[in-house]
Amino acid sequence: xxxxxxxxxxxHGRLVLHLADGTEHVGVTPVRAxxxxxxxxxxSLVAAEGQELLWFDAMDEIPAEARALIEQDLVAxxxxxxxxxxxxxxxxxxxSTWRVETDRGPAALVLKGEExxxxxxxxxxLRISASDGVQFRIADATRLDRAxxxxxxxxx
Numbered sequence: 001x002x003x004x005x006x007x008x009x010x011x012h013g014r015l016v017l018h019l020a021d022g023t024e025h026v027g028v029t030p031v032r033a034x035x036x037x038x039x040x041x042x043x044s045l046v047a048a049e050g051q052e053l054l055w056f057d058a059m060d061e062i063p064a065e066a067r068a069l070i071e072q073d074l075v076a077x078x079x080x081x082x083x084x085x086x087x088x089x090x091x092x093x094x095x096s097t098w099r100v101e102t103d104r105g106p107a108a109l110v111l112k113g114e115e116x117x118x119x120x121x122x123x124x125x126l127r128i129s130a131s132d133g134v135q136f137r138i139a140d141a142t143r144l145d146r147a148x149x150x151x152x153x154x155x156x
Contacts, residue, residue, distance in 0.1 A: 005054060007045075007066040015069060017045055017053060025053055030070040035078060037120065043070070081107060083128070083138050086148040092155075095131065102136065109136060114155050126152075 006018040010026065017025040025047050033042030043062070045054040056062055062070065081102035090097040094113045100106070109130035111117070116129040126138040138144065141152060 005066075007069055009069060015045075015073060019053070028053060029077075030073050032074065032078075035080075045070075079134070081134075081136050083136050083144075085145060086151045089151050089154075094155075100136070107136075109134065111155070117155055 004020050007028075008016050008018075010016050014027045015029070017028045019025070027048035029046045029048075031044045031046050032039055033044065040059045041057065043056045043059060044052045047053050059067060059070075081104045083100045083102055085101040087099040087101060087106075089099075089111075094111055096111050098109050098111060100109065109128070110132070111128065112131050118127045118129075119125070120127055124138075124141045126141055128136040128138070130136065138152075141149065144152065
């Protein structure tokens with residue numbers, strides 16, 4: 001591994017960071033600076049107490065072994081299903097229950113208000129916050145089928 005740091009997983013499954021100065025930090029968390037718009041850029045390793053320990057401008061700066069451990073943690077923590085089809089909505093006023101198909105299977109979500117649908121960097125990229133806190137994304141609204149686009153347009 002890199003001579004500036006070493007990253008490993010302990011017996012409890014937590015990430016342990018060993019720095020060149022001999023300090024050890026148990027339970028570090030990888031945090032992306034731009035998880036949606038630039039997932040391969042800007043990553044921080046944060047101590048259990050919340051302070052930033054290491055910063056990387058890009059994921060490819062991280063040695064392969066450490067990057068694999070970091071990516072395992074990110075996948076487990078960043079549950080962000082992609083909506084591929086909107087099957088139905090209970091009402092065109094909010095709150096409404098949406099039945100959707102995602103890249104992780106069928107789901108239902110409750111949309112509290114239109115403000116819970118946010119346009120991201122590209123105008124067709126959307127983030128939807130369900131009432132239970134789960135985040136969904138639509139990678140490109142123009143690529144949804146016609147019926148899904150029509151339902152979505154009622155809320156935009």
